[in-house]
Amino acid sequence: MLDEETKAVPRDCGDCPIRHRAVCARCEADELESLDQIKYYRSFEAGQTVIWAGDKMDFVGSVVSGIATLTQTMEDGRTQMVGLLLPSDFVGRPGRDEAAYDVVATSDMVMCCFRKKPFEELMVHTPHIAQRLLEMTLDELDAAREWMLVLGRKTAREKIASLLSIIARRDASLKLTKPTGSMVFDLPLTREAMADYLGLTLETVSRQISALKRDGVIQLEGKRHITVPDFDRLMEEAGDDNDGGMLA
Amino acid sequence: MLDEETKAVPRDCGDCPIRHRAVCARCEADELESLDQIKYYRSFEAGQTVIWAGDKMDFVGSVVSGIATLTQTMEDGRTQMVGLLLPSDFVGRPGRDEAAYDVVATSDMVMCCFRKKPFEELMVHTPHIAQRLLEMTLDELDAAREWMLVLGRKTAREKIASLLSIIARRDASLKLTKPTGSMVFDLPLTREAMADYLGLTLETVSRQISALKRDGVIQLEGKRHITVPDFDRLMEEAGDDNDGGMLA
DNA sequence: CTGTTCTTTTGATCTGCATCAAGGATGCCA
DNA sequence: TGGCATCCTTGATGCAGATCAAAAGAACAG
Numbered sequence: 001m002l003d004e005e006t007k008a009v010p011r012d013c014g015d016c017p018i019r020h021r022a023v024c025a026r027c028e029a030d031e032l033e034s035l036d037q038i039k040y041y042r043s044f045e046a047g048q049t050v051i052w053a054g055d056k057m058d059f060v061g062s063v064v065s066g067i068a069t070l071t072q073t074m075e076d077g078r079t080q081m082v083g084l085l086l087p088s089d090f091v092g093r094p095g096r097d098e099a100a101y102d103v104v105a106t107s108d109m110v111m112c113c114f115r116k117k118p119f120e121e122l123m124v125h126t127p128h129i130a131q132r133l134l135e136m137t138l139d140e141l142d143a144a145r146e147w148m149l150v151l152g153r154k155t156a157r158e159k160i161a162s163l164l165s166i167i168a169r170r171d172a173s174l175k176l177t178k179p180t181g182s183m184v185f186d187l188p189l190t191r192e193a194m195a196d197y198l199g200l201t202l203e204t205v206s207r208q209i210s211a212l213k214r215d216g217v218i219q220l221e222g223k224r225h226i227t228v229p230d231f232d233r234l235m236e237e238a239g240d241d242n243d244g245g246m247l248a
Numbered sequence: 249m250l251d252e253e254t255k256a257v258p259r260d261c262g263d264c265p266i267r268h269r270a271v272c273a274r275c276e277a278d279e280l281e282s283l284d285q286i287k288y289y290r291s292f293e294a295g296q297t298v299i300w301a302g303d304k305m306d307f308v309g310s311v312v313s314g315i316a317t318l319t320q321t322m323e324d325g326r327t328q329m330v331g332l333l334l335p336s337d338f339v340g341r342p343g344r345d346e347a348a349y350d351v352v353a354t355s356d357m358v359m360c361c362f363r364k365k366p367f368e369e370l371m372v373h374t375p376h377i378a379q380r381l382l383e384m385t386l387d388e389l390d391a392a393r394e395w396m397l398v399l400g401r402k403t404a405r406e407k408i409a410s411l412l413s414i415i416a417r418r419d420a421s422l423k424l425t426k427p428t429g430s431m432v433f434d435l436p437l438t439r440e441a442m443a444d445y446l447g448l449t450l451e452t453v454s455r456q457i458s459a460l461k462r463d464g465v466i467q468l469e470g471k472r473h474i475t476v477p478d479f480d481r482l483m484e485e486a487g488d489d490n491d492g493g494m495l496a
Numbered sequence: 497c498t499g500t501t502c503t504t505t506t507g508a509t510c511t512g513c514a515t516c517a518a519g520g521a522t523g524c525c526a
Numbered sequence: 527t528g529g530c531a532t533c534c535t536t537g538a539t540g541c542a543g544a545t546c547a548a549a550a551g552a553a554c555a556g
Binding site for chain 3: 438439440449451453454455457458471
């Protein structure tokens, strides 16, 4: 069915758009050289599955461009997204042979892959890689825990607002701007994918987006292009406290 | 209000009950020696708060005995537990100054603490510590993601069954037995804490526990002592698939 | 043993979101 | 240009779990 085409995309680490954010961020020139020797690029089309949960996984890698999702599925088909992978995010786990989750490209995507075995060996001699990976994993753990609050305790409206504020913030950080005032961005997810992320149905997602639009929290152009006139207002709707203390 | 009593509990690393599971698990004798120099013990009583989210945190550490919870709270009081800390689990994050979550001891608890600064310095020269911490953090990330599925997609009954099966499994692993057949253990949490973990109300928790008891999935003695006559049955109720493939 | 507090159970009712159902918009391919 | 698929919106209805309320154990101090 799916044509798992693998296409080489030669590139120099020096020009790499994720050079200073990915797992290689802290590497010196010589370390980068070693990584360069075991790396290869893979391209995926929107909708293509990178790997299925339970499949043997003999590589790890970084998202270079595009977006992928990490999802878990129960036997009866209920699915929950457990991660949204953006450029520089790491895929796979050193020391594990099988993929723990389904990984699906939701847009055209390019990954910088390393064969797992050589990567693991390299990690032993290259503390900068292990250090960076630890830092990234701790960040992901924080993100997962923040998401647990969203899933466990927020209302549908708050969930949507939380997702929008996260996407807006991430978009701002790519553009190296602060998330304030008016913001414009595109939704990288379908309503169904949003529902899977938020633990809702796609109908509820659609209704709540309409409600936020009706209430002036967001403006919509087409289905995907979003304008947030007031980011603080969005944060309020998300139930997050941005005025949080810190009066030291 | 809370009497944050700090009591010394001198102990030798060689005798430590979490020696081979904690962040120090991979350390050689000399590395252990270095850790030993910067460690100190703190005891907490049941109900005592270890640290509040946002507070300055100048230590990291491991739970030696007892149980603690990691929780997040919204301004209006809604709370979500984001982690259950058992013996050998790590508390705190190297490279971060403030606690991200409330940490509360739910039973009498002893922690082995390291001052953060010296610990961070030690990590640089002691790859075994960083390696083990990475491994533990990856495990926690997996656990958090499994919990996202529970919070986002499972019914109240499945949530309760999931929590019980996790506690049962953990209990089995402490006793070095396989989780099968009949199992007996104590709930380390109040109904309210269970509710905070599962994103439910305590009334719903109580009702579902009664229902599981009525249906013979569990037996109760007092409020806390649980017997699971058939672990596979419990797994089914949790919606987990334990017969999952693996026919290689 | 009695009053107090904390935890838990159980009942009655309400409601937010799921479910079921239909139709609109957009884009692609023949 | 029309057929088809994909994605999205909106309406009607139902139900799982929240909320409100009361009371029953259990632990403990006096």
